Amino acid sequence: MVDVSEKPPTAREAVARGTVSMKKTTLRLIQEGRMSKGDVLGVARIAGIMAAKKTPGIVPLCHPLNITSVEVAFEYGKKGDRIHIESRVRVNGQTGVEMEALTAVAAAALTIYDMCKAVDREIVISDILLIEKRGGKSGTFKR
Known part of the structure; x- marks a missing residue:
């Protein structure tokens, strides 16, 4: 692990996004709450x-952090065949929360896949990426 003991704690934030593509009928089942495993986006x-x-x-090698906030939001794609996922993670600490934001998106996407795989084996998880980060020595990054 990288030694961060000399770094001062600062407010840090990271935003990540990803996409889950599926059949239009699958998305409709999610929207209508008719997926057999339950509330897909809630879970x-x-x-x-x-x-x-x-x-x-x-x-491996990620520091344990005292996360102060995690938000996970969903938006339906305009073509009616995808869900966009966005996570926002905040901490007051000595290292950033980029990995936590990316991991949140990945887990949410995998959960959507798991809850929908019985009706759609062609689901694709894609484009998981860091959108922005703030705080720390390196400052702000915005894609």
């Missing part, structure tokens, strides 16, 4: 939040 939101908090146990 995916909780999975994303939990994953952000558990990142050091999933990604």
